[in-house]
Amino acid sequence: DGGITQSPKYLFRKEGQNVTLSCEQNLNHDAMYWYRQDPGQGLRLIYYSQIVNDFQKGDIAEGYSVSREKKESFPLTVTSAQKNPTAFYLCASSRTGQGADTGELFFGEGSRLTVL
Amino acid sequence: AQSVSQHNHHVILSEAASLELGCNYSYGGTVNLFWYVQYPGQHLQLLLKYFSGDPLVKGIKGFEAEFIKSKFSFNLRKPSVQWSDTAEYFCAVISYNNNDMRFGAGTRLTVKP
Numbered sequence: 333d334g335g336i337t338q339s340p341k342y343l344f345r346k347e348g349q350n351v352t353l354s355c356e357q358n359l360n361h362d363a364m365y366w367y368r369q370d371p372g373q374g375l376r377l378i379y380y381s382q383i384v385n386d387f388q389k390g391d392i393a394e395g396y397s398v399s400r401e402k403k404e405s406f407p408l409t410v411t412s413a414q415k416n417p418t419a420f421y422l423c424a425s426s427r428t429g430q431g432a433d434t435g436e437l438f439f440g441e442g443s444r445l446t447v448l
Numbered sequence: 449a450q451s452v453s454q455h456n457h458h459v460i461l462s463e464a465a466s467l468e469l470g471c472n473y474s475y476g477g478t479v480n481l482f483w484y485v486q487y488p489g490q491h492l493q494l495l496l497k498y499f500s501g502d503p504l505v506k507g508i509k510g511f512e513a514e515f516i517k518s519k520f521s522f523n524l525r526k527p528s529v530q531w532s533d534t535a536e537y538f539c540a541v542i543s544y545n546n547n548d549m550r551f552g553a554g555t556r557l558t559v560k561p
Contacts, residue, residue, distance in 0.1 A: 375538065376551075439492045
């Protein structure tokens with residue numbers, strides 16, 4: 333079935349360690365996104381990518397890094413520089429352009445990261 | 449970049465009451481507008497969307513939203529809520545120029561049976 337797969341679902345990490353969250357899609361979407369969801373703050377955009385080998389910072393990119401070497405994959409690394417990394421992370425994808433279906437996001441199940 | 453404001457953080461209603469959730473955005477260019485819903489323990493899913501044409505759009509489960517361009521608003525409505533509508537609702541805006549999708553802080557709706 334077509335969709336977005338995020339892994340791992342739950343992750344624990346010690347302070348000072350980097351961790352990489354995986355996001356893979358088989359929807360043939362050009363655009364991919366990473367959001368962070370915190371209670372009362374909605375979804376805040378970390379990074380997004382409209383095309384392979386290109387990505388842009390969102391509102392809260394500090395302490396995070398991404399890569400987009402393949403269309404299907406958009407991994408997010410939470411670095412030790414991120415001051416408050418404990419959160420729920422959501423990956424999404426969408427078509428690009430200006431057609432009727434563009435902009436609709438399809439979400440993964442999310443990854444919950446806890447820093448001990 | 450555009451930003452989105454949702455005025456209500458938590459709304460509590462009784463079944464059969466009418467619902468209106470406010471959403472305003474700030475962006476001068478052309479945008480597409482969305483409402484997403486997240487039921488407890490589930491993925492975010494699309495409730496409805498506006499791209500162009502009739503500013504009153506209808507979505508799933510009896511929800512509708514009206515785009516008022518002059519007010520930069522896209523409020524969500526439902527004439528009669530059900531207990532199963534208990535969820536968190538997010539308004540979102542994407543600009544035509546950069547595919548940069550931004551969400552509001554969300555409104556938690558609790559419907560009492």
